[in-house]
Amino acid sequence: MARRYRYQTIEIEQTEVTLRVLRDPSQFSDDQTFPLFGIIWASSEVLSALMLKVDIEGKRILEIGCGMALVSHVLNSRGADITAMNIHPVPGELLQSNTELNKTNPIPL
Numbered sequence: 001m002a003r004r005y006r007y008q009t010i011e012i013e014q015t016e017v018t019l020r021v022l023r024d025p026s027q028f029s030d031d032q033t034f035p036l037f038g039i040i041w042a043s044s045e046v047l048s049a050l051m052l053k054v055d056i057e058g059k060r061i062l063e064i065g066c067g068m069a070l071v072s073h074v075l076n077s078r079g080a081d082i083t084a085m086n087i088h089p090v091p092g093e094l095l096q097s098n099t100e101l102n103k104t105n106p107i108p109l
Contacts, residue, residue: 003027003090008040010070012048017073019098037067037091048074056080069095069107076104083108 004023009016022038048071056078063072066084069091075082076099084095084107092109099106 010040010045010048012045012074013052015048015052015074015077017070017077017098018101019068019070019073020094020101021068037086037088040068040070044068044070047071051075052078066095067091069098072107073098073102073104076107077102085109 004027005020006023007018008021009018019040021040025038044067051071051074056075059081061075061080061082063069063075063082063084066072066086069084069086072082072084072095084091086092095107095109
């Protein structure tokens with residue numbers, strides 16, 4: 001079965017990020033990942049808003065368990081030195097395609 005996606009645009013203050021997310025997270029039904037990585041968590045929206053106010057000058061930032069990597073994309077839009085990681089391989093694929101979608105620099109994985 002082919003993966004199915006939808007597009008979701010999140011606006012955090014004046015920063016807008018469009019992400020290709022899973023249309024149905026249940027398409028990954030193994031016990032380790034269902035359905036944690038394929039959705040935008042409310043907590044990531046809150047953390048993203050906080051990251052708009054953090055001084056990132058000269059700092060290296062690691063987002064562990066990035067899922068859809070909203071926080072990484074927000075930081076990336078500010079020019080942060082950000083690296084994202086997740087245990088499941090699909091978020092990595094989406095991370096790269098979503099940086100292209102938002103026309104931003106690639107985020108190391």
